[in-house]
Amino acid sequence: MPRTINRRVQLGVELQHQRNLLRQQRALDRRVLETIYTISLACRARPSLEEIFSIIYRELxxxxxxxxxFLALCDETTTDRFSAALLVDEGYLEFAPNSFYGPITGEIVRKREPRLFRDLVAERTDRPASETMFGNVEKRSRSWLGVPLMVxxxxxxxxxxxxxxxGVYDERVLDLLQRIANVIGVALENVSLIDKQRQLSQALSAQVVARTEELDALSQIASLMVLRRPLAEVFDRALQVILGLFRLDGGNVRLLNAERDQLVLM
Incomplete structure (x- = not known):
């Protein structure tokens, strides 16, 4: 009889343990879904790269x-550089555009494979410690986990x-990071495309404004010539138009004297 009671108690403890694990897993799954939703929702507001980086960091x-x-977006025009990156060390955030691949992050991008180090100092003996450090250089990263952002x-x-x-990270943590990495990758890629579209639109708008001003200046100068005004007056008014077009404070008009091979001030 005591054995039966002990067995029942043991089964009850095991069952409660399984329930606790299931409850913890459900809570984790809920936080993952909330993270994915928050990041996806943030992208709809057309944030800048720096803003979406900060949002992703807070969710992590x-x-x-x-x-x-370390969170970074690759520069698609090169094979060794990130177009934008966010470096966080003990709560201090630094946004770094145009940064080069690190030895491990570059390996992750090129091979498209994750890396896990339970003790980076002990396991990564083929590289100087300085090559894997950022932020507080007086401290060495011990546990290290990295995954590629895939689209x-x-x-x-x-x-x-x-x-x-x-020993902070293990395969379970690696799997969790990989679960949300692709969502983060799509989010960063979309924001990057929106940012490029915004820059292109601004550049095109600036070019349109510049061409419009140039055509207006040419039209004003052409109208002066049609009026058959004295040459000195035409030059003076044309000069004022040109100075305004190029945002200059002063200038002069000179004619080439071919016989003397020199410029003569008008």
Whole structure:
């Protein structure tokens, strides 16, 4: 009889343990869905790259334990550079455009494979420690986790989490980061495209304004010539039009004297 009671107690403890694990997993899944929803919703507001980086960082703090974080978008025109990156070290955020690949992040992007180090100092003996450090250079990252940001079959960026403590990350944490990495990749790619479209639109608008001003200046100068005004007056008024077009404070008109091979002030 005591054995039966003990067995029942043991089964009850195991069942409660399984219930607790299931409850924890459900809570984690809910936070993951909330993170994905928040990031997706933020993209609809057409944020800048710096803004979406900051939003993603804040969401990551709700899911992961880390001291430092590196989030970057690849420059599609090169093979060794990020077009934009966010570096976070113990709560300090730094936005860094045009930064080069690091030894591990570059490897992740090129191979399109994640990397996990339970103790970076002990496992990464083939590289100087300085090559894998940023932020507080007096501390060494010990636990290190990084995954590529994939859009289809292309790696468009990378995200890495780092801790100054050993053994913080394992395969379970790696799987969790990979679950949301693709959503982050799509979000950054979309915001990047919107940003490029915005820059292109601004550049085209500036060109249209410039061409309009140039045509207006040519029209004014042409009208002066039609009026058959004295040459000195035409030159003076044309000069004023040109100075206004190029935003200059002063200038003069000179004619070439072919016989003397010199310019003569009008």
């Amino acid at each position: 703090t709700k899911l992961f334990d880390f001291d430092a974080c 289809g079959t292309d790696a468009v960026g990378v995200i890495s989490l780092q801790s100054y403590r050993v």
